[in-house]
Amino acid sequence: MTETSDLTQIGLSLDGQARLDRFKGSGYFGELRDAYKFAVGFALAKGVVPPEIQTKRQTMFAIATVDPDGSLATAIRELLPCDEVPPYRWAERLAEAGSQMIADIEVTKGFDLGSMLAEAELPSRDKVAER
Amino acid sequence: MKLIRLTLTNFMPYKGETILDFPQDPDRNTLIVLGDNMRGKTSLLNGIRWAFYQKAQGRHLRAIPLHLMPNRDAVAEGDWTMEARIEFEAGGVYYDLRREAKKRATVSRPDRPEDYQVFAFMKKDGAAVAASDIEAEINRFAPEQVSRFFLFDGELLQEYEELLVEGSEQGKKIKDAIEQALGVPALINGRDDLQALWKRAQKEQGKEASLVAGLEAVAESFSKWSARRDMFEADIVTLKAQQVAVREERRSLEDSIAESESVYAHKIELDAKRERLKQIFTGIESKESFKRSLAADAWRDLVRPRLLKKRDQLQARLAGASKLASQQAKLQYQIEHLQEHLGDSVCPTCGQRVENVDRAAQQRQLDDLLGERAALAWCDVNSEDIAARHRALEKVLSTSVRSRVRDADSDLSNLEVESARVESRIDELEEELFEQNPDAVIRMRQRLQAVTRDEAKGQIEIEDREKKLAEADREIQSLTQRMNARAGQNSTRAAVMSKIFGALHGVFDASIDNLRTNLRAIVEKNATDAFLRMSTQKSYRGLSINANYGLTILGPDGECVPLRSAGAEQVVALSLIDGLSRANRAPGPVVMDTPFGRLDTKHRHNILSYLPDSARQFILFVHDGELGESAGMESLAHRIGGKYEIQEVSSNQSRLRRMS
Numbered sequence: 001m002t003e004t005s006d007l008t009q010i011g012l013s014l015d016g017q018a019r020l021d022r023f024k025g026s027g028y029f030g031e032l033r034d035a036y037k038f039a040v041g042f043a044l045a046k047g048v049v050p051p052e053i054q055t056k057r058q059t060m061f062a063i064a065t066v067d068p069d070g071s072l073a074t075a076i077r078e079l080l081p082c083d084e085v086p087p088y089r090w091a092e093r094l095a096e097a098g099s100q101m102i103a104d105i106e107v108t109k110g111f112d113l114g115s116m117l118a119e120a121e122l123p124s125r126d127k128v129a130e131r
Numbered sequence: 132m133k134l135i136r137l138t139l140t141n142f143m144p145y146k147g148e149t150i151l152d153f154p155q156d157p158d159r160n161t162l163i164v165l166g167d168n169m170r171g172k173t174s175l176l177n178g179i180r181w182a183f184y185q186k187a188q189g190r191h192l193r194a195i196p197l198h199l200m201p202n203r204d205a206v207a208e209g210d211w212t213m214e215a216r217i218e219f220e221a222g223g224v225y226y227d228l229r230r231e232a233k234k235r236a237t238v239s240r241p242d243r244p245e246d247y248q249v250f251a252f253m254k255k256d257g258a259a260v261a262a263s264d265i266e267a268e269i270n271r272f273a274p275e276q277v278s279r280f281f282l283f284d285g286e287l288l289q290e291y292e293e294l295l296v297e298g299s300e301q302g303k304k305i306k307d308a309i310e311q312a313l314g315v316p317a318l319i320n321g322r323d324d325l326q327a328l329w330k331r332a333q334k335e336q337g338k339e340a341s342l343v344a345g346l347e348a349v350a351e352s353f354s355k356w357s358a359r360r361d362m363f364e365a366d367i368v369t370l371k372a373q374q375v376a377v378r379e380e381r382r383s384l385e386d387s388i389a390e391s392e393s394v395y396a397h398k399i400e401l402d403a404k405r406e407r408l409k410q411i412f413t414g415i416e417s418k419e420s421f422k423r424s425l426a427a428d429a430w431r432d433l434v435r436p437r438l439l440k441k442r443d444q445l446q447a448r449l450a451g452a453s454k455l456a457s458q459q460a461k462l463q464y465q466i467e468h469l470q471e472h473l474g475d476s477v478c479p480t481c482g483q484r485v486e487n488v489d490r491a492a493q494q495r496q497l498d499d500l501l502g503e504r505a506a507l508a509w510c511d512v513n514s515e516d517i518a519a520r521h522r523a524l525e526k527v528l529s530t531s532v533r534s535r536v537r538d539a540d541s542d543l544s545n546l547e548v549e550s551a552r553v554e555s556r557i558d559e560l561e562e563e564l565f566e567q568n569p570d571a572v573i574r575m576r577q578r579l580q581a582v583t584r585d586e587a588k589g590q591i592e593i594e595d596r597e598k599k600l601a602e603a604d605r606e607i608q609s610l611t612q613r614m615n616a617r618a619g620q621n622s623t624r625a626a627v628m629s630k631i632f633g634a635l636h637g638v639f640d641a642s643i644d645n646l647r648t649n650l651r652a653i654v655e656k657n658a659t660d661a662f663l664r665m666s667t668q669k670s671y672r673g674l675s676i677n678a679n680y681g682l683t684i685l686g687p688d689g690e691c692v693p694l695r696s697a698g699a700e701q702v703v704a705l706s707l708i709d710g711l712s713r714a715n716r717a718p719g720p721v722v723m724d725t726p727f728g729r730l731d732t733k734h735r736h737n738i739l740s741y742l743p744d745s746a747r748q749f750i751l752f753v754h755d756g757e758l759g760e761s762a763g764m765e766s767l768a769h770r771i772g773g774k775y776e777i778q779e780v781s782s783n784q785s786r787l788r789r790m791s
Contacts, residue, residue, distance in 0.1 A: 030423035041430025045437065074523040075434050078441045113426060114540040117533045120433045 006073075006086035010066060011059035012036070012095055019099040028111050033066045039098030040072060040091050044079050045120045046101065050093035063088060132221040132272045132719040133747055137182070140214040141205040143174035144785040151175060151787060153720070153748055154772025161749040161770040163758065164787070166777030171785040172752035173284060176724040180282055182217035182230050184275045185249060190386055197232060197244040203783040211241060221272040227254040228265070273719070279308065280712035281746075284724035291704040306679045309711060313650050315643060322639035329632035333357070333611055335625035340614045349617075353610040360603035366596045374589045381586055384579040391572045398569030401560040404553050411550045415543060422539045425532040432533045438524055445521040452514035455507060462504045469497040650714065651676045658682055658703075658710030664741040665702050667733040674706060682707050698730045705738060709745055720748035727757040739766040 012020065020035040029035040043050060067073060073087035080090050105111065134153040139145045154162050166172045177187035177195070187195040201213040211234035218227050229252040238246040253260040253268060260268055269275075279287060290305060310316060334357055341350035388395070473493055611633075615626055659673035662684075672689055674682040682703050684692040705726070712721070721742060727735050735758070743749045749770070751758065758764055774790040 027419060027423065029426045030420070031427065034423075034427040034429075037430040038426060038433070041433035045433040047437075069526070070523075071431070071527045074520075074527050075431075075438060078520070078524060079434065079437055113422060113429060114536050117429060117432045117536055121436060121533075 007063065007088040007092070009059040009062050010036075010088050010092050010095075011057050011061070012092060012099070013053050013055045013057055015055070016053075016096045016099050017058060017060065019103045020095075023099075023102070023106075023111070026111065028113065033061050035099075036060065036066060036095050037072060039096075039102060040094040041075075041098070042102055042116070043094040043098035044075060046098075048094065048097050048101075049080065050090075050097040053093060053096050057092065067091075132219055134179075134720050134750070135218040135220060135225075136216075137175070137178055138214075138216040138218075139175075139178045140212070140216075141202040141210060142178050142181070142213055142215050143187075143200055143202060144171040144783065145174065145178075145787070146202040146205050146780075146784045149787050151178075151775065152773060152789075153750065156772050157747075159770055159772035160747065161743045161767055162751065162773040162775075163764075163767070163771060164750075164752045164775045164777065165755060165758070165790075166752065166785070167754055167779075170777045170779055172754070172777065173724050174785075175752055176282060176284060176722060178215045179217060179722060180278065182215040182228055183269055183273060184278065185230055185251070186275075190389070193382065193386070197247050197249070198241050201232065204781070211247075225256050226268075227252075228269070229253070277712075280708055281719055282722050283708060283726075285726050288701055288704040288708070288726060291707055303679070309680050310647070310650075313711070313714065315646055315650070318639055318643045318646060322636060322643060325632055325636045325639055329629060329636050330360075332625055332629035332632050333607060336611065336614060336623065336629045339623050339625050340617075343617070346614060346617055349610055349613050353607065353614070356603050356606045356610065360600060360607060363596050363600040363603060367593060367600065370589060370593045370596060374586065374593065377582055377586045377589055381579065381582045384575055384582060388572065388575050388579060391567075391575070394564065394567045394569050395572040395576070397560050397563050397567075398572065401557065401564065401569075404557050404560065408550060408553045408557065411546050411553065415546050415550070418539050418543045418546065422536060422543075425536050425539065428530050428532050429536065431527060431530050435528060435531065438528055442521065442524045442528065445517055445524065448517050449514060449521060452517060456514070459504065459507050462500055462507065466497065466500045466504065469493055469500065473497065647678075651678075651680065653714045654680065654707070654710045655682075656710075657713045658706040661709040661741065661745065662703065662706035665706060665734065665737045666699075667731075667737060668699075674703065680707065680711075698734050701726075701730055702734055702738070705742075709742075713745070718745070718747045720750060721746035722750040722752075724752040725754065725757065726751075727753065736766040743767065743770040 011017075016039075020032050020039070023029055023035040024032050029038065067088075072091060076082065076087040076090045076094070080087075082090065085093075102111070105116075109115075133155070135155070136153065137151040139149045139151075140147065142149070151162075151164070154160050164172060164175060181187050181200075187200060189195045201211055205211075205213075212231065214229065214231040216227070216229040218225070220226070231250045231252075232247045233250070234241045235246055235248055241247055251262060251265050253265045255268070273281070310319075333353075337350050337353040337357060340346040340353065343350075473490060611629060615630065655674060655676040658676070662674050662682075663671070666684075670687045671692070672685040672687060675685050675691065676682055684699065684703065686692045723742075727738075730738070739758075758767075771791070776788045776790050777785050778788050780786055
C-alpha cells in the first residue's frame with residue numbers, strides 16, 4: 001500500500017476545537033490532545049468513515065505531541081483505507097466526527113467515560129465491514 | 132416513725148395536687164412507684180425531703196434552687212405557689228407537716244431563690260405547733276443528719292463506695308456526715324473548744340515565762356513557734372476556704388459539662404464529619420484526576436474490539452505464510468534433487484545406470500514440480516509486512532485502562548454516596564447545634580482541667596501546712612514542758628490552766644477514739660448482718676469496717692476480698708446505710724430512689740426480701756428495668772401495700788396513677 005504524503009501537524013474545525021475545549025473544561029480530560037485522541041477512537045469504534053472537514057480547519061498539535069509512538073496512526077491504518085487518505089488526515093476527520101458524536105451523547109446521556117468504554121466492548125451494527 | 136401521706140402541689144413536675152398514700156399494713160409495708168427516667172421519681176423523694184427539711188437535691192447531691200422548683204406550667208399560668216405536705220405518725224402522735232413556698236408580693240416574676248418566701252406549718256394531733264418549734268419537733272424523730280439513712284438514691288449509694296478510698300476528699304466528707312449523724316460531733320466540738328482554751332493558756336504561760344529569769348530564751352522560742360502555729364492555722368483556714376470555692380467551681384463545671392455533653396459530642400462529631408467531608412472531596416478530586424490521566428489512553432479501549440479482530444486476521448495470515456514457506460522449501464528440495472539426477476546418467480542413490488525411459492519420466496515430474504512452485508509463488512505474500520503490522524497492533528493493544536476506569540468509577544461512586552451521607556449528617560448536626568455554643572463547652576472543659584489542677588495543688592498546700600502545724604504543735608508542747616519543769620512547785624495560774632486544759636483535751640481525744648471504735652463495731656455488726664442477708668455469695672464471712680466507715684468484704688477465711696463487682700459495691704453500700712440507720716435510730720421508713728441500677732436479679736431478690744423486714748415501711752421509686760414483672764417484683768409481691776405509676780402528661784408535667 002502506498003500512502004500519499006501525510007500531515008505533520010493536525011487540527012480541527014473551530015467548532016470541533018470548541019467542543020474539545022468544553023470537554024477539557026468539564027474535567028473529562030486532563031489535556032486537549034487526550035480529548036482529541038478519544039474523539040478519534042470514538043469515531044473509529046463506531047465504524048464511521050468520515051468525510052473531509054468542510055469548514056475552516058485550524059492546526060492544534062504537532063504529530064510528535066499527539067501520537068509520539070505512532071499508535072494512533074497504526075489503528076487508523078488498520079481500520080481505514082489509507083492509500084488515498086493518509087492516517088493523520090483521517091485522524092482530523094475522525095476527531096471532527098467523533099467530537100460531534102460525543103457532544104451529542106453529552107447532551108442526551110451525559111459524559112461517562114466508564115460507560116463509553118463498556119459500550120465499545122459490545123458488538124455494534126453500525127460498524128463497517130472489516131477490511 | 133411511719134409515713135401516712137405525701138401531698139404535693141405544683142411541686143416540680145407535679146402540677147396541681149398529687150397524692151401518694153403510704154402503706155399502713157405492717158405485713159404489706161412496701162410501696163412501689165414505677166416511672167421512666169426524667170418523669171419525676173426523684174421529685175417524689177425531694178417532695179418528702181423538702182417537706183421535712185426544706186431542701187431538694189439534684190445531681191451530685193447539690194441543692195436545687197428554690198426558684199427552679201415550682202412546676203413550670205403552673206408558673207407559666209401565673210401560679211407561683213408550691214407546697215409539700217407530709218402526714219406521719221411518730222411515738223403514737225399524728226403529725227401534719229406542711230411547707231409552702233410563695234412568690235413575694237413585691238416580685239413580679241421570680242427568678243432567684245430570694246424571690247420566694249417559705250412558710251412551715253405543723254399540727255401535732257390536730258394542735259398547731261409554733262413555727263419556732265417545728266425544727267426541734269422534727270429533730271426528735273428524724274433529724275436531718277440522719278435523713279441520708281432513710282431518704283437516699285443510687286447516687287448516694289455510689290457516694291458511699293468512696294468511703295473505701297483511703298484519704299479521698301469525698302470519703303472524708305461522708306465520714307464527717309456519718310459521724311455527725313452518729314453523735315460524734317458533740318465530743319469533737321468539746322475537744323475543739325478545749326483546744327482553743329489550752330492554746331490561750333499556753334500563750335499566757337509563754338508571756339509569763341518571758342519574765343522569769345533563765346526562761347527568756349525558751350519564752351522567746353515559744354513565742355516564735357506560737358506565732359508560726361497561728362500563721363499555719365490561718366493559712367489552713369484560708370486554703371480550705373479556697374478549696375471549697377475551687378471544688379464548688381469544679382462541680383459546677385462538671386454539672387454544666389454533663390448537661391451540655393450532647394452539645395459537646397455533637398460538636399466533636401460535626402468537626403469529625405467536616406474533616407471527613409474534606410477528605411472525601413480530596414479523594415474525589417484525586418480519583419477524578421486519576422481518571423483524567425487514564426483518559427489519555429482510553430481511545431485504545433474504544434478501538435480495541437475492532438483491532439482485536441484485525442489482529443486475529445493478521446495472525447491467521449501469518450500462519451498461512453508460514454505454511455506456504457514450508458511447502459516452498461519442500462518443493463525446492465525436490466526440484467533441486469531431480470535436476471541433479473537428470474544431469475547425471477548414474478543413480479546418485481544406488482550407483483546403477485539410469486535408463487532413458489526413466490529419465491523422461493523424471494523430466495515430467497520435474498516439470499510438474501516447477502509448475503507447482505510457480506503457482507505457489509503466485510500466492511506469495513509479504514509475511515514481513517504482516518508481522519510488522521501485527522507487532523504494531525500488539526503495541527496499540529498492549530495498553531488498556533478500562534478496568535482501572537471501572538475501579539475508579541466504583542471508588543468515586545462510593546465516595547459520592549458517603550459524601551451525601553456525611554453532608555446530610557452535617558446538616559442535622561448544624562441544626563441541632565443551632566443557637567447552641569459548642570465552643571463554650573470546649574472552654575468549660577479547658578477550665579475544668581485548670582480547676583482540677585488547682586484543686587490538687589491546693590490539697591498539697593493544705594497537707595504541707597498541716598505538717599508544719601503538727602511540727603509547731605510538737606515544738607510548743609516540748610517548750611511548754613520545759614517551762615513547766617522549770618516552774619516546778621511555783622506554777623503560775625496560766626501554767627496550771629494550760630496543764631488542766633491539756634489533760635482535758637487528751638481525755639476528749641481518747642473519748643472520741645473510743646466512741647468511734649464502739650460505733651464502728653456496732654455499724655460493722657449491723658452492716659454484716661444486713662450484708663449476709665443480701666449477698667448472694669454465701670461463703671463470705673461478713674464485712675470489716677475501716678476508719679472511714681468504709682466496708683471490706685471478708686472472704687471464707689477472713690481475708691479481704693480486694694475486687695468487687697459494681698453490684699457487690701452497691702450491696703455493701705446498702706448494708707452500710709442499713710447498719711448506720713439501725714445504729715442510730717428506731718426502725719422507720721426507708722425511701723429509695725432508683726437504687727438497683729447495677730444489681731443482678733439474685734441480689735435484687737435478696738435485697739427486696741430483706742429491706743421490707745428491716746424497715747418499718749419500704750418505699751421504692753424505680754423504673755421498669757430495675758423492677759418489672761420479670762425483674763424482681765415477685766420477691767416483693769406478698770409485701771406490696773401499694774403501687775403507683777408515674778405518667779407523662781407533657782415535658783413539664785407528670786401525674787401519679789394508683790395501680791393497686
